[in-house]
Amino acid sequence: MYHTKVLSTINFKELLQNINQEDAFTWFLNEDISGYFRNPYRDDSKPGCYLEWSGDLLLMWDWGDSNFKGKSILQVISYVHNLNYRDAAKYLYNNFVLNRTMNKPSHTRTIREKGTFKKFIFPTSRAWRLEDKEYWSQYYISKADLELDKIIPISWYYTNSSKNPEEFFPIRPKHPTYGIPIQDRWKIYTPIGKVFDTNQQWYDIGGLQPFNDDSYIIITKSFKDYRVLATQGYNARYILCETVRINPKFLKYITKEFKRVYYLMDNDIEGIKACERLVMESEEITGLKIFKGIYYPVHLPKDSADVIKQFGESSFNHILEELLI
Numbered sequence: 001m002y003h004t005k006v007l008s009t010i011n012f013k014e015l016l017q018n019i020n021q022e023d024a025f026t027w028f029l030n031e032d033i034s035g036y037f038r039n040p041y042r043d044d045s046k047p048g049c050y051l052e053w054s055g056d057l058l059l060m061w062d063w064g065d066s067n068f069k070g071k072s073i074l075q076v077i078s079y080v081h082n083l084n085y086r087d088a089a090k091y092l093y094n095n096f097v098l099n100r101t102m103n104k105p106s107h108t109r110t111i112r113e114k115g116t117f118k119k120f121i122f123p124t125s126r127a128w129r130l131e132d133k134e135y136w137s138q139y140y141i142s143k144a145d146l147e148l149d150k151i152i153p154i155s156w157y158y159t160n161s162s163k164n165p166e167e168f169f170p171i172r173p174k175h176p177t178y179g180i181p182i183q184d185r186w187k188i189y190t191p192i193g194k195v196f197d198t199n200q201q202w203y204d205i206g207g208l209q210p211f212n213d214d215s216y217i218i219i220t221k222s223f224k225d226y227r228v229l230a231t232q233g234y235n236a237r238y239i240l241c242e243t244v245r246i247n248p249k250f251l252k253y254i255t256k257e258f259k260r261v262y263y264l265m266d267n268d269i270e271g272i273k274a275c276e277r278l279v280m281e282s283e284e285i286t287g288l289k290i291f292k293g294i295y296y297p298v299h300l301p302k303d304s305a306d307v308i309k310q311f312g313e314s315s316f317n318h319i320l321e322e323l324l325i
Contacts, residue, residue, distance in 0.1 A: 015089055016072065021058035024073045024096055025051060039068060041080050054202070057245075067270065070243050078273055085277045117162040119199040121186040123179035126155040131176050135191060139224065139305050140313055145231050149208050149223070152179045157188055159197065171197070180223050182206045187223070187240075200240055203247040207237040216260040216324070219246070221274070225264070225304040232308075232317060242266065242274035248285055255286050262324065266302040267295040294323040 022033065031037040036047040039062050049062040060076055062068035067079050078088035128143055132153050136146065156172040157179070175192040182205070187198040206223055209230035218236045220226050226238035235258070239246065242265050254261055263278045265271035275293025282291045296319065301307050308316040 015093065016074065017056060019092075019097060021073055022051070024092065025058065025060065025076075027096055028073060028077060039065065041068070041076075075243070075273075075277070078277075079270075082269075085273065085280055117165050119160060119162075120168070121157055121159050121188060121197065121199050122168070123152065123154040123157040123186060123188065125152040125179070128153055129176070132178075135176065138309050139228050140308060141224075141227050141231055145227060146178075149206075149227065150181050151223075153177070154179045154188065157186075157197075159199075180206070189223075198240075202240065202244040203249075204240060205237050205247055205250045206240075209236065211235045211257075214258055216262060217254055217258045218262045218264050219254075219278075220264045220304065221266070221271075222303075222305075228304040228308050228316075229264075229320075232313065232320075234320070242271055246278055246282055246285075251282055251285055255288055255290065259290065261291045263291065263293045264304065264323075265293070265295055267298050267300065268302055271295055271302065296323070 025033050029040055033051050037049050038044040038047050039049050042065055051058055051060055057072050059070050059072055060068055074088045077091055078085055154177050156170050158168045158170050160168050173190050175190050177190040180187040180189055182200050185200040187196055187200055189196045207226050212235055218229055218234055220238050221242045223238055226236045229236035263275050265274045272295055279291045279293045296307055301310055
């Protein structure tokens with residue numbers, strides 16, 4: 001029986017694989033999760049939350065609160081009870097696993113699987129304008145930097161929807177907008193209002209700036225933060241957001257190429273927990289202790305872009321160098 005194992009010998013992936021994640025969500029939320037439901041951990045007037053499988057992980061989606069958007073049962077417990085990732089696993093193990101009679105759990109899935117719908121995005125580029133320079137230069141990012149990463153300013157783009165996957169329709173943003181590619185997939189980003197659309201995947205890793213050496217690499221959580229780091233001469237790449245898992249194939253590559261791996265996330269609660277989770281997951285996957293989570297002191301702006309915008313290049317580099325010690 002699974003629950004006879006000692007918790008300290010079980011990694012997080014094994015824990016989630018050996019429980020019925022649907023039952024765990026039902027237990028913790030105390031809600032009927034078969035359809036849309038209310039979030040019991042916030043003021044939620046209408047049922048709008050749902051669960052969806054993503055590979056072997058069951059994720060909760062609550063578009064009304066980013067703390068519950070695309071989160072596993074461990075991440076939800078971690079946020080609700082303000083626990084680190086390891087203590088959240090202990091909470092789940094002690095309160096859900098041990099208190100239930102569990103032989104090998106059934107993995108029959110009643111929650112919907114992600115469908116076979118494939119989203120396409122086809123951007124239409126335009127010429128660079130003065131307003132583009134004004135926006136990016138406040139982060140000390142030049143047109144040449146952006147072109148190295150194949151960023152394009154766009155006038156509109158075509159995309160499809162899950163309701164009509166064969167029908168493509170144009171979208172023309174009202175404000176300056178940019179296409180950020182990873183291979184043949186795109187993120188469409190409008191800084192004003194922080195509006196975006198994407199068909200990029202959780203496993204995508206962004207960034208094309210050549211590396212300077214093999215001593216370290218910094219993994220951050222957005223293109224803009226990566227580009228700030230790369231422009232300032234740091235080895236950097238980026239994942240799509242703080243909530244995604246790290247691509248195991250990328251982990252295999254960077255652990256062969258670099259002596260130290262830093263995860264640089266926002267300095268808020270969600271970012272700090274993301275650092276912790278990414279380090280633990282990376283150590284479990286690789287068996288190596290070369291990972292470290294870092295973030296800017298909490299009295300400073302939350303990320304690299306905001307820090308360099310407020311304090312300038314010299315102070316930014318001094319602050320970051322202190323984190324890399």
